[in-house]
Amino acid sequence: MLKLTGIHTYYGNIEALKGINLEVKKGEIIALLGSNGAGKTTTLASISGLVPPKRGEIVFDGESIINQSPESIVSKGLIQVPEGRHIFPDLTVLENLKMGAYLRRDKKGIADDLEYVMSLFPILAKRSTQSGGTLSGGEQQMLAISRALMGRPRMLLLDEPSLGLAPLIIRNIFDIIRQINLEQGTTILLVEQNANLALRVAHRAYILTTGSITLSGVADDLLADEGVRKAYLGG
Amino acid sequence: MDYFRDLLISGLTKGSIYALIALGYTMVYGIIALINFAHGEIYMIGAFTALIASMVLSQLGMAGWGLLLAVGAVAVVYAAMYGWTVEKIAYKPLRQASRLAPLISAIGMSIFLQNYVQLVQTPNFLTFPDLIPEISFLEPISHIVNKTQLAIWIITALIMVVLTCLIKFTRMGMAMRAVAQDKDMARLTGVNIDRVISTTFVMGSSLAAVGGLLIGCYMQQIDFYIGFLAGMKAFTAAVLGGIGSIPGAVLGALVLGFAESFAAGYLSSDYEDVVAFVLLIVILIVRPGGLLGSSQTQKV
Numbered sequence A: 001m002l003k004l005t006g007i008h009t010y011y012g013n014i015e016a017l018k019g020i021n022l023e024v025k026k027g028e029i030i031a032l033l034g035s036n037g038a039g040k041t042t043t044l045a046s047i048s049g050l051v052p053p054k055r056g057e058i059v060f061d062g063e064s065i066i067n068q069s070p071e072s073i074v075s076k077g078l079i080q081v082p083e084g085r086h087i088f089p090d091l092t093v094l095e096n097l098k099m100g101a102y103l104r105r106d107k108k109g110i111a112d113d114l115e116y117v118m119s120l121f122p123i124l125a126k127r128s129t130q131s132g133g134t135l136s137g138g139e140q141q142m143l144a145i146s147r148a149l150m151g152r153p154r155m156l157l158l159d160e161p162s163l164g165l166a167p168l169i170i171r172n173i174f175d176i177i178r179q180i181n182l183e184q185g186t187t188i189l190l191v192e193q194n195a196n197l198a199l200r201v202a203h204r205a206y207i208l209t210t211g212s213i214t215l216s217g218v219a220d221d222l223l224a225d226e227g228v229r230k231a232y233l234g235g
Numbered sequence B: 001m002d003y004f005r006d007l008l009i010s011g012l013t014k015g016s017i018y019a020l021i022a023l024g025y026t027m028v029y030g031i032i033a034l035i036n037f038a039h040g041e042i043y044m045i046g047a048f049t050a051l052i053a054s055m056v057l058s059q060l061g062m063a064g065w066g067l068l069l070a071v072g073a074v075a076v077v078y079a080a081m082y083g084w085t086v087e088k089i090a091y092k093p094l095r096q097a098s099r100l101a102p103l104i105s106a107i108g109m110s111i112f113l114q115n116y117v118q119l120v121q122t123p124n125f126l127t128f129p130d131l132i133p134e135i136s137f138l139e140p141i142s143h144i145v146n147k148t149q150l151a152i153w154i155i156t157a158l159i160m161v162v163l164t165c166l167i168k169f170t171r172m173g174m175a176m177r178a179v180a181q182d183k184d185m186a187r188l189t190g191v192n193i194d195r196v197i198s199t200t201f202v203m204g205s206s207l208a209a210v211g212g213l214l215i216g217c218y219m220q221q222i223d224f225y226i227g228f229l230a231g232m233k234a235f236t237a238a239v240l241g242g243i244g245s246i247p248g249a250v251l252g253a254l255v256l257g258f259a260e261s262f263a264a265g266y267l268s269s270d271y272e273d274v275v276a277f278v279l280l281i282v283i284l285i286v287r288p289g290g291l292l293g294s295s296q297t298q299k300v
Helices: A040-048 A070-075 A093-100 A107-120 A122-126 A137-149 A167-184 A195-201 A219-224 A226-232 B002-032 B039-059 B064-094 B100-120 B136-141 B147-169 B171-181 B183-188 B193-219 B226-241 B246-267 B269-286
Strands: A002-011 A014-024 A029-033 A055-060 A078-081 A155-159 A187-192 A204-209 A212-218
Touching: A002 A040, A014 A029, A014 A040, A014 A212, A029 A040, A029 A167, A029 A195, A040 A070, A040 A078, A040 A155, A040 A187, A070 A078, A070 B183, A078 A137, A093 A107, A093 A137, A093 B171, A107 A122, A107 A137, A107 A167, A122 A137, A137 A155, A137 A167, A167 A187, A167 A195, A187 A195, A195 A204, A195 A219, A204 A219, A212 A219, A219 A226, B002 B039, B002 B147, B002 B171, B002 B193, B002 B226, B002 B246, B039 B064, B039 B100, B039 B193, B039 B226, B064 B100, B064 B193, B100 B226, B147 B171, B147 B193, B147 B246, B171 B183, B171 B193, B183 B193, B193 B226, B226 B246, B226 B269, B246 B269
Parallel strands: A029 A187, A029 A204, A078 A155, A155 A187
Antiparallel strands: A002 A014, A002 A055, A204 A212
16 A cells, blocks of 8 residues: 655755665554664655655555655545644644544535544543643544544554553553554554554564664564564563 | 823724734744735735725726725735735745745845835825715714724724634634644645645735725825835734734734824824834833743744
């Protein structure tokens, strides 16, 4: 469904991605793991068009999306939930959700999806008239995911959904991620620092080290792998 | 007491005009963090267009409220085109440049437009007809409030209500707020930033054109230079109220209008402009973010 071939991305003169190859098949959950500064977020920014790569090819659903604007990539159903959630702080929760459906015109479908995300995260219904900035970190993450769902994604890019959240909330959010994948058939590319957590929901995983993919494989194998355990899972 | 009342009335009138211009400054700043110094010139161009349109249309036999509306429409469309073009020529190519570059480009645009109007029109003052029709119920109190003042208040108030509704309740209004708060995230929801920025310039320029038309009716004379001081004052009003904040711009404009009016009335009209800028300095010392602005420090 999504295929990156030889992606090189620069920030000024600094080469942040040194030829990334990565493939996500329809219906999969793929984890992209690595330590701080390995280039995980840059990979997502390259896909979503915020930081266009210098060289390489990105194909989504058989169509090249390289050098396209973020808004046209979103319109194809490839939707990102950025790191740090990026809730619009002075928009209400409901308005944040409506922003997620910005490109859609089907009133009925939008209303149905509003109901759906509020059934996934009932707290959002309770907070719908509050401004986004007043929510707690966990609530903001739920809102960020819901906002992306409002765009009817065919594929979701999730950047560090567990960042800074309490374990109980993380479990709730990861359950929902799995549920979205199962119920809606949404393909997911999940970027995480918490490798243990990510490998438990993902089908396959790629490990990124300073701008290059150094290892990839089936999630269960990686979980069992001695070297991976030592390097990424804390023994 | 009568004197005080008169000052209050003239302060409100001035403040209303400032508000129409200040909104353009604050909206553009809210979206792209740029002080559009050419905005005062758009107001001036609005006034000139209104003057030309009023001459042509009254020759064609139009009069009364119909004439006022038609002149307003022509001025708004023309000024909006100028505002749109200025953004495309002077600011859009500099979107990725350092913040100083578009600021200098804005000052250049302002000087260019002033000189352009001076050359193609005239360096002299032109008489502007008072296009506001007689309002019959005002006649008994016309020595207190004249028709032009009342029309300025009502038109300004109506525009504020319409603008607030546009920004609060329409899809484009929501996109504008989203872009102002988080540009990258807005793009990730599919917002076309260029279109939102252009719309903001068009809206701000339209408001300034209405201000230009009304000031023409009120002062009954215009020249190519009226945009400079009015632009400075409106910019002051926007900063006073908290730049980026729409209710702030209106509040700042009214405070400034009253302060100038009272300074002129009780001290001397020579102090009018001094008071405006002293007020700005005092408020910024006490509240650096402006009256309704957020005082939060910028995140880096």
